[in-house]
Each structure stands twice: as structure tokens, then as C-alpha cells.
Amino acid sequence: QVQLVQSGAEVKKPGASVKVSCKASGYTFTSYYMHWVRQAPGQGLEWMGIINPSGGSTSYAQKFQGRVTMTRDTSTSTVYMELSSLRSEDTAVYYCAIDTLNWGQGTLVTVSS
């Protein structure tokens, strides 16, 4: 069965960067685009961007342009989401997902001085 396993919680200082991983299994890694969605405490779901694991092409939400980078490693079936210049408003749970059904468990990123 499809599994998306994300890396563990992170605590970062303002201005730093964070890199969250999402390891895929149970399907052909290069056949499905990977999305990243985040949810700040008490807030709704926010789409961040998408990566094509096959060729590595990406598309980011305008809000995150210039601060987010999504990459993949086909040898390990892992996708990465790096967010830079972190601020307190970036405190959120970050999810990877390949479709409406299959989501990772979420990674809490806390930005605090």
C-alpha cells in the first residue's frame, strides 16, 4: 500500500531554513506528482507547491516563490521541501501528498527565537 513517511519535528530560529523529507513507498515514485500543503495552528490548509518526481520540474504558490525549493532523490524515492528565511508565521504542520487520498503524517515545524 502507498506510504508517505515524513521526517520528524523541527524547531528553528527566525531567519533559518528547514528541510522536510517525504519518503514514498508502495507505488512507482516517478508516476505521481508530489504536493506540499501546510497548516498553521488553528488555521486552514494551504497549498505550497508541487514537484514532478520524474523530471524534477516544480511549480510553487506565489506566496512562497523565492523561499521554497522542492527537490527529489529518485534513488531513495524521497521528496524534499526546503523553506528559507523562516519567520514565526511559518510555524505549521507540513504535509506531503500525492493525491486526495494519500498524505504523509505531517511534520511540525516550529519557528521561535
Added chain:
Amino acid sequence: DIQMTQSPSTLSASVGDRVTITCRASQSISSWLAWYQQKPGKAPKLLIYKASSLESGVPSRFSGSGSGTEFTLTISSLQPDDFATYYCQQYNSPTWTFGQGTKVEIK
């Protein structure tokens, strides 16, 4: 970008009530709409996909309807386990957009 407008933002209801949540897209998304249920501290759970298809294992009291720009999630008889937040999501384009969410509270 496609915008999704969900209403109401909060809904107070009693067990046994029929509940309806509405989602409107800023342009046609055909039937590429999903509904999720989310409880505190948990990842969203898929209830409905392709506007009206019930995900396996989801109780039949949940149903979805609509196409184009207007969509509805209905819970025919609200159960205690249904008090949660619900989101609509369009996946018509490679980019996704979510509604703002509807919190279903106990009346």
C-alpha cells in the same frame, strides 16, 4: 488561480440533524472536488472525491453533489463522531486550492 469559497465557517448542530456545507469555485472545475474531515492533531481524512464519490470505508450518511462551480457536502444524520472541521478542495489543475473550512460544533 482558482479560489474556493466555503460556507458557513461555523455550524452548530445537534446529533441527528441534517447538515449541509457549500463550496463555490471561482471558475469551473468540472467534478474535480474533494471533501475532507479533519480532527485536532490529525491529517485530513478524505470523505468524497470527484464531487460525489464516497471514499471506501466512509459512512453512507456522507454525500457530495454538484459540478462546475457549486458543490455541497451533506451529512444526513449527524453523529457524535462527525463533530470536526470540513474542507473542500479543488484538484482540477496541477495546483490545489482549499476552502477556508467549516467547523461543525455541538449545539
